[in-house]
Amino acid sequence: xxxRILLGLSTLLILAALFMxxxxxxxxxxxxxxxxxxxxxxxxxxxxxxxxxxxxxAGIVYLVKRNPFWDIVASASAEIGLVFTTLIxxxxxxxxxxxWGVWWTWDARLTSSLVLWxxxxxxxxxxxxxxxxxxxxxxxxVVGIIGFVDVPIVALAITLTRTQxxxxxxxxxxxxxxxxxxxxxxxxxxTALYLLFLAVRIHLGEDEREIKSLKEAMRE
Amino acid sequence: xxxxxxxxAIAWKDILSELRTKEIISSVLVFxxxxxxxxxxxxxxxxxxxxxxxxxxxxxxxAFAGVLALNRAFIPEKEENCLEGLMACPVGRExxxxxxxxxxxxFMLLVEAVILPIFALLFNIAVLQPELIVVTLLATVGFVAVxxxxxxxxxxxxxxxxxxxxxxxxxxxxxIISAVKASALALGGTGWGGMTSWLSIILAFDVIFMxxxxxxxxxxxxx
Numbered sequence: 393x394x395x396r397i398l399l400g401l402s403t404l405l406i407l408a409a410l411f412m413x414x415x416x417x418x419x420x421x422x423x424x425x426x427x428x429x430x431x432x433x434x435x436x437x438x439x440x441x442x443x444x445x446x447x448x449x450a451g452i453v454y455l456v457k458r459n460p461f462w463d464i465v466a467s468a469s470a471e472i473g474l475v476f477t478t479l480i481x482x483x484x485x486x487x488x489x490x491x492w493g494v495w496w497t498w499d500a501r502l503t504s505s506l507v508l509w510x511x512x513x514x515x516x517x518x519x520x521x522x523x524x525x526x527x528x529x530x531x532x533x534v535v536g537i538i539g540f541v542d543v544p545i546v547a548l549a550i551t552l553t554r555t556q557x558x559x560x561x562x563x564x565x566x567x568x569x570x571x572x573x574x575x576x577x578x579x580x581x582x583t584a585l586y587l588l589f590l591a592v593r594i595h596l597g598e599d600e601r602e603i604k605s606l607k608e609a610m611r612e
Numbered sequence: 613x614x615x616x617x618x619x620x621a622i623a624w625k626d627i628l629s630e631l632r633t634k635e636i637i638s639s640v641l642v643f644x645x646x647x648x649x650x651x652x653x654x655x656x657x658x659x660x661x662x663x664x665x666x667x668x669x670x671x672x673x674x675a676f677a678g679v680l681a682l683n684r685a686f687i688p689e690k691e692e693n694c695l696e697g698l699m700a701c702p703v704g705r706e707x708x709x710x711x712x713x714x715x716x717x718x719f720m721l722l723v724e725a726v727i728l729p730i731f732a733l734l735f736n737i738a739v740l741q742p743e744l745i746v747v748t749l750l751a752t753v754g755f756v757a758v759x760x761x762x763x764x765x766x767x768x769x770x771x772x773x774x775x776x777x778x779x780x781x782x783x784x785x786x787x788i789i790s791a792v793k794a795s796a797l798a799l800g801g802t803g804w805g806g807m808t809s810w811l812s813i814i815l816a817f818d819v820i821f822m823x824x825x826x827x828x829x830x831x832x833x834x835x
Contacts, residue, residue, distance in 0.1 A: 514778045538828070
């Protein structure tokens with residue numbers, strides 16, 4: 393039931409966001425049409441951070457409560473986060489090519505995103521190399537916690553080596569009203585989409601667990 | 613407070629067994645020298661480029677040597693089921709973490725103490741500067757604090773020593789960045805002034821990653 397509501401909500405919001413991004417909002421006068429990718433790039437980055445934060449919290453809850461449900465939540469969220477971090481890198485590259493003339497540059501925020509991507513890739517490598525369920529959940533929780541705590545320090549260290557990434561004009565109030573509205577709708581749409589993915593993935597994880605326990609019961 | 617005597621006992625056990633086998637220090641040392649030599653092949657280091665590249669070469673050598681040494685911290689424990697014995701002892705799991713970390717810190721510092729003069733000799737750079745030594749000390753503490761918990765984790769996975777570098781290197785990237793920058797400034801003779809922001813990042817990393825692994829380590833080795 394709940395996934396169905398989320399499906400409806402995210403469909404509506406995504407349609408609204410698409411309308412605003414491609415029809416409503418005016419084209420940026422400096423960088424032109426490519427600037428519209430900003431309305432995907434920023435919400436995608438927001439969802440990635442949200443997802444890793446959820447993994448961090450679910451990891452702590454798992455270690456305290458030892459309920460396998462929280463491990464399912466943590467890994468579901470990390471999976472979505474990894475996909476969205478990949479999307480940050482891809483949408484960023486598409487934007488960078490016409491504006492900076494290169495697909496990739498070792499700029500602070502690009503490098504931080506890449507390190508972030510690598511940290512959560514290692515989260516899944518650890519999961520893949522531990523077959524025992526309870527131990528896998530514990531190890532994953534530890535990696536999720538340490539990884540998340542590391543993110544601000546990575547960002548700080550890399551930012552000190554100078555950046556050419558456009559600064560966060562959103563917080564400086566330099567964004568025109570229509571652009572801000574479009575961005576906010578887009579963020580809402582992607583957040584709803586994240587919640588939908590999370591709900592579906594948790595559901596799937598619970599089913600996987602049940603099938604596994606049924607199989608074990610049959611073997612005995 | 614009974615905490616520190618127990619920690620020291622665990623650290624001393626590691627140091628003693630290393631002093632008798634010389635397993636870690638000898639192989640890690642040879643490996644680190646090899647890294648220096650390979651860098652010389654790879655970049656054909658001209659004297660005028662030396663000061664720019666040398667800090668990076670040094671920290672790549674330290675980081676890779678660190679992975680090698682930290683991997684060995686828990687493998688012997690696992691092989692002879694010593695970890696079970698250690699866990700059966702009436703000591704807190706936190707004491708095991710701190711003890712193992714101190715042991716690894718000792719090995720790492722020993723290796724670095726030998727590598728630095730070799731580095732100075734091969735690359736013709738004066739390394740005996742208090743700035744460089746402080747950077748090396750602080751960065752190594754951070755390396756070991758994170759590395760010890762990941763080493764305990766990696767040894768309990770199927771791929772064992774393959775997992776540690778994959779986990780360890782992205783997490784310690786702030787230390788590597790800051791240590792390279794700070795070492796470059798130290799070797800360039802800028803003094804303490806320009807280094808403060810880098811040193812404070814390393815220090816922040818050290819503090820955070822002494823506290824967080826201390827709290828979560830018990831969850832890694834339980835069972």
